[in-house]
Amino acid sequence: MSTGPSNISNLLTPQLLAQLERMELVSRKVFRGRMKGERRSARKGQSVEFADFRNYVAGDDLRFIDWNLYARLDKLFLKLFLEEEDLHFYSLIDCSSSMEFGDPSKLHYAKQLAGALGFIGLCRADRVKVEGLGMGISNPGPVLRGRASLYRMMEYLSSIEGGKNMPLQASLREFCLRNSGKGILVLITDLMDKTGYESALRLLVAQQMDVYVIHVMSPEELDPDVTGDLKLVDCEDQDVAEITVSRPLLDRYKRTVASFIDTAKDFCNRRGIGYVMTSTATPVEQLVSSYLRRRGLVR
Amino acid sequence: MTPVRFFLNNFTLNTLCWTVLAAIPIGIILLYFLKLRRAPLEVPSTYLWSRTIEDLHVNSLWQRLRQSLLLFLQLLLLLLIIIACLFPWLQGTELRGKRLIFLIDVSASMAATDNKSGISRLDKAKVEIAKLINKMETGHTAMIVSFADQARVEQSFTDSRSRLRMKLNQIKLTNHTTDLEEALRTAAGLANPGSSGESAAEARAATMYIYSDGGFAPTEFSLGTLTPVYRAMGETTTPNVAIGAFSVSRNPEKPGKMKVFARAENYGTDEVTTNAALYIDDSLVDADEISIPPDGGITGISFTLEDRDEGILRMVLEHKDTLPTDNTAYAVLARTRIARVLLITAGNPFLEKALTTKQSAKISDITVLSPSVLKTESYKNEAMAGMYDVIIYDRVAPDRMPRSNTYFIGTVPPKGDWELEPKKLRPFILDVDRVHPITQFVNMTNVVIIDGSPVKSPRGSTVLMDAQIGPVIVSSPREGFVDVVQGFELGGVLEDGAQEWNTDWPRHRSFPVYCYNVLSFLGGQSTADATRSSEQPGASLALRTILPVEYVTVTSPSGKKVKVEREGEAAYRYVNTEELGVYSVTESTSELPSQYFAINIFDSRESDIRAAEKVDLGYEEIEGSSVEEPGKKDIWKWIIGLAIIVLVFEWYVYNRRVYL
Numbered sequence: 001m002s003t004g005p006s007n008i009s010n011l012l013t014p015q016l017l018a019q020l021e022r023m024e025l026v027s028r029k030v031f032r033g034r035m036k037g038e039r040r041s042a043r044k045g046q047s048v049e050f051a052d053f054r055n056y057v058a059g060d061d062l063r064f065i066d067w068n069l070y071a072r073l074d075k076l077f078l079k080l081f082l083e084e085e086d087l088h089f090y091s092l093i094d095c096s097s098s099m100e101f102g103d104p105s106k107l108h109y110a111k112q113l114a115g116a117l118g119f120i121g122l123c124r125a126d127r128v129k130v131e132g133l134g135m136g137i138s139n140p141g142p143v144l145r146g147r148a149s150l151y152r153m154m155e156y157l158s159s160i161e162g163g164k165n166m167p168l169q170a171s172l173r174e175f176c177l178r179n180s181g182k183g184i185l186v187l188i189t190d191l192m193d194k195t196g197y198e199s200a201l202r203l204l205v206a207q208q209m210d211v212y213v214i215h216v217m218s219p220e221e222l223d224p225d226v227t228g229d230l231k232l233v234d235c236e237d238q239d240v241a242e243i244t245v246s247r248p249l250l251d252r253y254k255r256t257v258a259s260f261i262d263t264a265k266d267f268c269n270r271r272g273i274g275y276v277m278t279s280t281a282t283p284v285e286q287l288v289s290s291y292l293r294r295r296g297l298v299r
Numbered sequence: 300m301t302p303v304r305f306f307l308n309n310f311t312l313n314t315l316c317w318t319v320l321a322a323i324p325i326g327i328i329l330l331y332f333l334k335l336r337r338a339p340l341e342v343p344s345t346y347l348w349s350r351t352i353e354d355l356h357v358n359s360l361w362q363r364l365r366q367s368l369l370l371f372l373q374l375l376l377l378l379l380i381i382i383a384c385l386f387p388w389l390q391g392t393e394l395r396g397k398r399l400i401f402l403i404d405v406s407a408s409m410a411a412t413d414n415k416s417g418i419s420r421l422d423k424a425k426v427e428i429a430k431l432i433n434k435m436e437t438g439h440t441a442m443i444v445s446f447a448d449q450a451r452v453e454q455s456f457t458d459s460r461s462r463l464r465m466k467l468n469q470i471k472l473t474n475h476t477t478d479l480e481e482a483l484r485t486a487a488g489l490a491n492p493g494s495s496g497e498s499a500a501e502a503r504a505a506t507m508y509i510y511s512d513g514g515f516a517p518t519e520f521s522l523g524t525l526t527p528v529y530r531a532m533g534e535t536t537t538p539n540v541a542i543g544a545f546s547v548s549r550n551p552e553k554p555g556k557m558k559v560f561a562r563a564e565n566y567g568t569d570e571v572t573t574n575a576a577l578y579i580d581d582s583l584v585d586a587d588e589i590s591i592p593p594d595g596g597i598t599g600i601s602f603t604l605e606d607r608d609e610g611i612l613r614m615v616l617e618h619k620d621t622l623p624t625d626n627t628a629y630a631v632l633a634r635t636r637i638a639r640v641l642l643i644t645a646g647n648p649f650l651e652k653a654l655t656t657k658q659s660a661k662i663s664d665i666t667v668l669s670p671s672v673l674k675t676e677s678y679k680n681e682a683m684a685g686m687y688d689v690i691i692y693d694r695v696a697p698d699r700m701p702r703s704n705t706y707f708i709g710t711v712p713p714k715g716d717w718e719l720e721p722k723k724l725r726p727f728i729l730d731v732d733r734v735h736p737i738t739q740f741v742n743m744t745n746v747v748i749i750d751g752s753p754v755k756s757p758r759g760s761t762v763l764m765d766a767q768i769g770p771v772i773v774s775s776p777r778e779g780f781v782d783v784v785q786g787f788e789l790g791g792v793l794e795d796g797a798q799e800w801n802t803d804w805p806r807h808r809s810f811p812v813y814c815y816n817v818l819s820f821l822g823g824q825s826t827a828d829a830t831r832s833s834e835q836p837g838a839s840l841a842l843r844t845i846l847p848v849e850y851v852t853v854t855s856p857s858g859k860k861v862k863v864e865r866e867g868e869a870a871y872r873y874v875n876t877e878e879l880g881v882y883s884v885t886e887s888t889s890e891l892p893s894q895y896f897a898i899n900i901f902d903s904r905e906s907d908i909r910a911a912e913k914v915d916l917g918y919e920e921i922e923g924s925s926v927e928e929p930g931k932k933d934i935w936k937w938i939i940g941l942a943i944i945v946l947v948f949e950w951y952v953y954n955r956r957v958y959l
Contacts, residue, residue, distance in 0.1 A: 097343075098343035102343075194346055231337035239345045241349050243351075
C-alpha cells in the first residue's frame with residue numbers, strides 16, 4: 001500500500017485542501033470533548049474567553065481568583081473561563097458492492113468526501129475518525145487528531161475497498177457499540193439496502209449524535225441509459241430483474257427514484273438528520289463549499 | 300355488385316407442405332423464447348428496478364403483449380409472406396380484355412331520360428364508361444367512338460385515363476339517326492389497322508362495349524377479333540309518342556285551301572290520348588285531341604287551313620314523355636313559284652300539249668326552242684347562268700351541261716357515264732318506281748313502245764322505269780341538279796313535217812301526269828306538297844339560289860349564323876343541320892331570308908325508345924350483359940407491400956422501442 005502525497009492528491013487536490021483549511025465543522029449540538037481542543041465547551045475551563053464569576057470555595061485554584069474584585073469587595077471570587085474542547089467527528093463510508101459503481105465510483109466519491117470533511121476536522125484539531133462500514137472489526141478506522149494525521153487518514157481511506165456487503169443496520173450497530181462518544185456523524189451511503197435504511201438511521205438518532213446522511217448516487221442510477229431486453233443482476237446478492245426497456249418503464253423508474261429520494265429526505269428531516277442528496281457528477285469541491293455549507297455542516 | 304370473396308390460389312398443397320408452413324411460426328415462437336437472451340447487466344442494486352417493475356405486474360398482460368410486440372410483428376410478417384406466396388386473389392370483377400373499345404350511341408333516342416337519376420341515357424352511359432375507365436389498370440388501352448348515323452373516333456387507343464375521361468366528357472348528344480354498322484367498321488378498322496391487309500395474323504383481340512339503346516337496324520358485320528359487349532341503356536318498356544311525318548298539301552279540288560297532315564306514333568303499351576296543336580309562325584291556329592293506339596300504333600292528324608304563301612308550321616303533341624324532341628315537327632310553307640322551263644325540240648306537239656295543261660301552266664312557264672338554238676351564244680349564256688329551272692332536250696343533246704335540271708328524251712347528257720345501248724325492239728315496261736315523285740301515279744300498263752335503248756347511268760342513279768331490256772328512265776343527281784334520262788323516244792315531227800311516233804304513251808292518261816310530275820319535281824317545287832321536303836339532322840343540304848351570289852347565310856333555329864360560300868354556279872352546301880327546327884337562308888347582303896328549310900327527326904327507330912335487350916351483330920345475337928366479368932384480382936402485391944410496412948415498423952420498434 002503506497003502512502004504519501006500521491007495518495008492524497010489522488011483523493012484531494014492541493015487546491016481543495018487549501019480551500020478546506022479555511023473551513024470548520026459545525027455541530028448543531030454542543031458536546032463534551034475528551035481533550036482540550038479549539039472548541040468552546042459547556043464545561044468551564046482554561047481559556048482566554050471569560051465566562052462567569054463564582055464564589056471561592058476552599059480548594060479552588062488560586063490562580064483564577066480575581067484579585068481586583070477582592071480589592072474592591074473584600075470577597076474572593078473565582079473567574080470562570082470557557083473551556084475550549086475538541087469535537088468528535090465520525091465519517092462512515094458505505095463499502096458495499098453497490099458503491100463501487102459509476103465512474104468515478106460512488107466509493108471513490110465517498111472517500112473524497114470523507115477525506116475532505118476529515119481534513120477540515122483535522123485542521124481544527126477535532127477528533128476525527130474515518131471508517132469504512134463493515135471493516136470495523138478487522139480494520140477499525142484510526143482516531144486522528146491534528147493536521148499531521150492527514151497522511152494516516154489518507155492511508156486508511158486508500159485501504160478501504162468495496163465488497164463489504166453487510167446490512168446497513170448491522171454495520172451501524174457494530175459501529176455504535178464500539179464508539180459511544182457523541183459528536184458529528186456523517187454517513188456517506190447510497191442507501192441501497194434491501195432490508196431498509198430506516199432502522200439503521202434510527203440507531204444513529206438514538207446515539208444522540210449530530211447525524212448527516214450524504215446520499216450518493218451515480219448519474220447512471222438517476223437516468224439509466226439502457227435499451228433492449230435486459231437481465232439486471234444485483235451485484236450484492238445476485239438478484240435478477242428481467243426488464244424490457246421501454247419509455248414507460250424508464251419513466252416509471254425515474255418516478256421510483258424520485259420517490260425513493262423523497263422518502264429518504266422526509267425520513268431524515270423528521271428525525272433531525274441532515275440529508276444531502278448528491279450525484280457523483282457533482283464535484284466534491286462544489287459539494288463541500290456550496291451544498292454542505294448551505295446545509296450547515298461546514299462553515 | 301358481386302360480393303368480394305377471398306381465395307388462395309388453387310395450389311394443391313399436400314400435408315407435408317402444410318405441416319412445414321405450420322411449423323415455421325411455431326418455430327419462430329420457440330426460437331423467440333429460447334433465444335430471448337436478455338443481455339445481463341450488472342447494476343448497483345436491483346432495489347429500485349424491482350420496485351419499478353413490481354408496479355408493472357398489475358397490468359402484466361398488456362406489458363407482456365408489449366414486451367412481445369416484436370414477436371407479434373415477426374409472426375405477422377411471416378404470415379403475410381406465407382399468404383403472399385400462396386398468390387391469393389379476390390373474386391372481383393375486371394374489365395373484359397386489355398384493349399377496350401367504347402362505342403357510345405349519341406343518336407336522338409339517347410336523349411331519353413328514362414332512368415332513376417333523371418339523366419339522359421347518354422349521360423348515364425358516360426357515367427358507366429367513366430367507371431370502367433377508372434377501373435382500367437396498367438396495360439389496358441381504350442378507345443372511344445361515338446356513333447349516330449356516322450361514327451366518330453373521339454379518342455383513339457390510349458392508356459391515358461385522364462385523356463379518355465376528358466374526351467368522354469366532350470361527347471355531345473346529336474339528333475341523328477343510328478347506324479351501328481358504320482361504327483363497327485370504324486371500331487374494327489381502328490382496333491386492327493392491318494387486318495384488312497395481309498397481316499391478319501397481327502389481329503389483336505379487343506373488347507367492344509356498345510352503349511346503346513339498340514335503336515338500329517340489324518347488321519351483318521363480321522366482328523373478327525372483336526368481342527362485343529352490349530350494354531342496354533334505358534328501359535325496355537319506355538313509352539314514347541312521336542310525330543313521324545308532317546307535311547302540308549294544297550288541295551287541287553279546293554283551291555285556296557291547304558291540308559296539313561301529320562302522323563302520330565305511339566311506342567308505349569298504353570293507348571295515348573293527347574292534344575295535337577298546330578302553330579303557324581308561333582301562333583296557335585288549330586288543335587285536336589287524338590288517340591294513338593299502343594305498340595307502334597299510328598294515328599293520322601289532319602287540319603284544313605286557308606292557303607297562304609309562306610310560313611313556318613309547327614306541330615306539337617302535348618304529351619309528356621322522356622324524349623320530348625320528337626313531339627314537335629316543323630315544316631316550311633314554300634311560295635308557289637312558277638318554274639321556267641325550256642323545251643328544245645324539233646317539234647313534239649303531244650309533249651308540248653302535255654306540258655301546257657291547265658295544271659302544268661300553274662307551276663311552269665314553258666319556252667319552246669328548236670335544236671338550232673343550242674349553238675347560239677344567248678342560249679349558252681342563259682344555260683350557264685341557270686336562267687331555267689328545267690331544260691328538256693327532246694332528241695338533242697347540248698355540248699355542255701347547263702346549270703339547271705335536265706330531262707333528256709332519247710339522248711344522254713354529254714358528260715358523265717351516261718350511255719345509250721343499242722336500240723332493242725318492243726321494250727315492255729315491267730316496273731315503275733311508284734314512290735319517286737316523278738313516276739308516282741304513273742300507270743304504264745298497256746303502253747306500247749316500238750323501240751328503245753337501255754340506259755347506262757352513272758353511279759348513284761335511281762331507276763324510275765324498268766323494262767325487260769333494262770332501265771329506260773333513270774334519274775341521277777349532278778352537283779345539286781337532277782338529270783332524268785329517258786331511253787326511248789316519244790317521236791314527233793320529222794324534218795319533212797311528217798309525224799312519226801315511237802310510242803302510244805301520249806295517248807294514255809298517265810302521260811300528262813308524268814309530265815306534270817317532271818315539271819313539279821324538276822321545277823324545284825311541288826304544288827301538291829306545299830312544303831319543302833324535310834331533312835333529317837346531319838343531312839348535307841345543297842342550297843340553291845335563283846341568281847348566283849357570293850355567299851348565303853344560314854341561321855339555325857337557335858340563331859347561330861353560318862356563312863356558306865358558293866360552291867357551284869349557284870349552289871351552296873350546308874352541313875350543320877344538327878338542330879331540329881327551321882333554318883332560314885339569307886342571300887349575301889339581303890336582310891330578309893329568301894328560303895327556309897326544316898330539320899325533323901322523323902325516324903321511327905329513334906322514336907321507338909324502348910331499349911333493345913339484345914342486338915343483332917354479325918350473325919350473332921348479343922344480349923345485354925354485365926360489362927365486367929368475374930375475375931381474379933391478384934392481391935399478393937398488396938400483401939407484400941403490407942409485409943414491407945410491417946417490416947419497417949418492426950425495424951422502427953426494434954430501434955426505437957425504448958420510446959414505445
